[in-house]
Each structure stands twice: as structure tokens, then as C-alpha cells.
Amino acid sequence: MPQVSQLFFKAAILFLLVGIGMGLQMSISGNHSVIGAHAHTNLLGWVTSALFGTYYALNREKAAQRLAMIQFGVYTLGVVVMTPSLYLLLQGNAGAEPFVAISSMVVFLGVAIFAFIVFAPAREREMPRGPLATN
Secondary structure, eight states: OOHHHHHHHHHHHHHHHHHHHHHHHHHHHOOOTTHHHHHHIIIIIIIIHHHHHHHHHHOHHHHTSHHHHHHHHHHHHHHHHHHHHHHHHHTTOGGGHHHHHHHHHHHHHHHHHHHHHHHSOOOOOOOOOOTTOOO
8 A cells, every 4th residue: 555545544544533532531520612623623634634544545646756755744733733623623722713723724725735736637657667578
């Protein structure tokens, strides 16, 4: 499996653990005010990261591009910053709002990079020529 796929799957599992932790915290406390942060963590962190990892696992030529690793870094950074800042904002900490806004734009940039990767034509790899190659 390509390295970028492994990284996306590892990040996805970490986000899932955080999202489940938020869900447990809400259930135990009876306070569901951070449900938006819980949903964003699970959907952007767990589901979308796993889908990115799956795409790259199925498209190895695109996973091998440097841009795939850049996309991983940009997208994951955005979700990592968004998760706690949205959590704090929903708990009433207005000072977290700029972090939510900036991280949302970073997440969007990560998705836009992914869209570029998906729609860009794949580079053809030159197949190695050996004694068993046929023409």
C-alpha cells in the first residue's frame, strides 16, 4: 500500500478515536453542545481521510506524486486545528473563532488539491524492458 494511503488510514483511526471520545463525553455529561465538533471530527477526520486513503491505494500512480503527500499534510493539518478549535468555540470560547475559520479554509484547500489530483490525467509510467517483454 502506498505511504500516503497508510498515513491517511492512520490519521483516520486517530480521528475516529477522538470522535468517539467526544461522543462518550457528551453521553456521560448529558451536554451535547459540541455535537458539531464531534460530527466534523468523524466525517472530515475519520470518513474523508479513509476515503482519501482508499483512493490513493487504488490509484498508485497518483499516490506516488509528491502532490499527494502535500495534500495529506494540508488536509490533515486543517482537521487537526479545526477539531479542538471548533470544540472550544461550541463551548462558548469566542476566541477560537479565527482558528475555526482559518482551519476551515485549510481543509478546503486540502480538498481542492485532492480534486486537482483526481481530475488531472495520470502520468504514464514507462514499463521496464526485460527479456520477457513483448512488443
